[in-house]
């Protein structure tokens with residue numbers, strides 16, 4: 324039998340953690356032939372609830388679940404880890420300025436980066452879900468200098484999936500027929516969901532971008548503010564859909580994206596499409612052999628250019644702020 328893959332989930336006692344762990348343990352993330360060993364990393368106040376979740380995982384009798392460890396120590400949590408899902412973060416509370424938010428999260432992601440650098444497995448792959456996800460990923464990577472930067476990613480797959488469904492509805496097709504959609508930039512309200520390269524049912528779909536008022540006044544804001552709409556309706560932020568997106572992201576990263584399509588992920592920029600090198604920005608990506616590659620050669624019109632630049636400018640501001648704080 325295969326050796327188990329060690330998967331660390333931080334914020335394991337939170338609502339995304341609760342929706343995520345069962346998906347991982349059932350094999351939906353790493354496939355039906357890969358046993359998993361789970362490491363749940365929490366803060367001390369979260370350990371007891373994480374133990375409760377672990378009891379429920381036991382009670383599922385998942386054949387692929389090789390063991391569960393629970394800890395509030397980052398070194399123990401990332402020891403030998405192959406896949407790290409960084410979900411636990413400091414949420415923005417009322418009256419909090421962006422600099423305070425970045426600093427509070429630096430207090431989480433800097434030590435976690437250092438621990439990953441020191442003790443994770445050589446092949447470690449990191450997905451940051453906790454917000455502000457792109458900049459938290461940047462902080463984590465900067466504090467793990469011995470781990471290649473391309474192993475640190477930020478989640479924009481939920482935005483991507485949200486956009487896929489909006490397009491499928493508009494075009495009146497099953498969601499599976501929508502391809503080549505891109506989320507650019509930051510996982511924030513400035514993100515730009517780009518429909519200019521979308522194919523529907525295997526053919527270009529210019530109708531999607533011809534109606535500019537639908538595109539800019541309906542589609543883009545619907546995707547970009549979907550998180551707030553979920554909170555308004557549910558009384559709590561997206562959890563199961565966020566967990567699902569994390570599963571999709573890691574599955575595609577490890578197992579590869581489908582032929583003829585791409586997805587979106589926040590990855591360290593190599594300077595493609597004018598995004599400054601080193602920023603963690605969302606791009607159109609494919610995965611082959613366990614590594615993301617940016618889809619090259621897409622034509623970017625004026626409208627898209629302006630939107631991408633706006634979101635990237637926000638990423639630059641965030642990076643400058645965490646630089647000032649000595650976090651990167």
Ligand code: NAX
Pocket residue numbers: 333334335336337338339340364365366368369410411412413414431451452453454455456478479480481482510550560561562565
């Ligand atoms: P919850 O507040 O339910 O859970 C967070 C958990 O993290 C808590 O159990 C807390 O004890 C734990 N935690 C805090 N600091 C920690 C640390 N230093 N080490 C380990 N654990 C720690 O939040 P939840 O709804 O699960 O959301 C988690 C994060 O995901 C938030 O930052 C949220 O903003 C972010 N999201 C990101 C999304 C994305 O698309 N990238 C979408 C969904 C979600 O909003």
